[in-house]
Amino acid sequence: MKISELRQDIFRPLCLPDPDRDIRGVYMGDLLSWVMGRAEEDNAWITIMSNRNVIAVASLISVSCVILTEDVTLDADVLALAEQKEINIFTTALSSYDACIALYRMLNE
Amino acid sequence: MSEPLVFQFDVDGNDFTSAGRASVQVKKLLRELGLPADVIRRVSIAMYEGEINMVIHANGGVAEVRVDERDITIILTDRGPGIPDVNLAMQEGYSTATRSIQSLGFGAGMGLPNMKRYTDEMRIDTEVGVGTTITMVIHLPQPQ
Ligand SMILES: Nc1ncnc2c1ncn2[C@@H]1O[C@H](COP(=O)(O)OP(=O)(O)OP(=O)(O)O)[C@@H](O)[C@H]1O
Numbered sequence: 001m002k003i004s005e006l007r008q009d010i011f012r013p014l015c016l017p018d019p020d021r022d023i024r025g026v027y028m029g030d031l032l033s034w035v036m037g038r039a040e041e042d043n044a045w046i047t048i049m050s051n052r053n054v055i056a057v058a059s060l061i062s063v064s065c066v067i068l069t070e071d072v073t074l075d076a077d078v079l080a081l082a083e084q085k086e087i088n089i090f091t092t093a094l095s096s097y098d099a100c101i102a103l104y105r106m107l108n109e
Numbered sequence: 110m111s112e113p114l115v116f117q118f119d120v121d122g123n124d125f126t127s128a129g130r131a132s133v134q135v136k137k138l139l140r141e142l143g144l145p146a147d148v149i150r151r152v153s154i155a156m157y158e159g160e161i162n163m164v165i166h167a168n169g170g171v172a173e174v175r176v177d178e179r180d181i182t183i184i185l186t187d188r189g190p191g192i193p194d195v196n197l198a199m200q201e202g203y204s205t206a207t208r209s210i211q212s213l214g215f216g217a218g219m220g221l222p223n224m225k226r227y228t229d230e231m232r233i234d235t236e237v238g239v240g241t242t243i244t245m246v247i248h249l250p251q252p253q
């Protein structure tokens with residue numbers, strides 16, 4: 001599934017510099033070195049962390065997008081960095097658990 | 110045999126909100142060299158973990174990356190506090206990170222294990238009060 005096909009009433013894009021990326025699988029986690037070691041390329045990464053290190057990790061492991069839950073957003077400087085590193089970022093009001101369920105449904109529809 | 114390519118980076122120990130810069134640059138350089146994607150990924154992960162450790166545990170240092178026909182070698186050198194018990198530090202989940210560092214998402218105690226898992230060779234030379242040098246090697250696939 002392309003990230004541009006996500007339901008945008010649920011997952012609100014904060015920046016989409018690379019909208020043609022595919023989502024293949026999902027990884028949820030907030031501890032960066034855990035995510036570094038376990039998430040796979042093209043996963044959607046669900047987290048509540050929102051500092052600059054999230055952008056560095058997303059870029060290094062090539063996830064297809066970062067989904068910030070609980071209405072977490074990015075500061076302007078972090079958002080600018082995400083644009084520059086071509087990392088797609090969404091935010092959602094859902095909890096991480098509910099975001100996983102919603103994504104599961106969309107991926108398996 | 111051609112000379113190895115050598116890249117060097119200063120890792121700033123005061124700025125851990127934007128740490129990871131050297132790793133991101135190395136990833137870009139390796140891409141430009143046309144190396145296989147999984148090699149680039151493994152180097153990036155191992156180097157990022159090492160770079161972050163230098164910033165949060167050792168007040169910065171120097172990162173060197175060497176590329177030749179056979180291997181990629183990452184050498185991370187710091188003059189931080191050293192690691193008193195390397196076997197303990199290598200265990201998954203062991204961390205001395207403070208709460209403020211944990212709030213940035215670090216401190217799972219998975220960095221050194223990740224570095225070991227994603228490289229073919231890893232060596233830690235460390236002395237308490239003097240510093241730490243970590244050398245990691247990733248072999249490149251060889252043409253038959
Ligand atoms: N360069 C270093 N200098 C001094 N101590 C270090 C260094 N690197 C690691 N350590 C010590 O080893 C411990 C384990 O390191 P490791 O990278 O596995 O976990 P962490 O950095 O605490 O957390 P994480 O990497 O999961 O964010 C650290 O908490 C620290 O005590």
Ligand SMILES: [Mg+2]
Nearest residue numbers: 158162220221
């Ligand atoms: Mg670490």
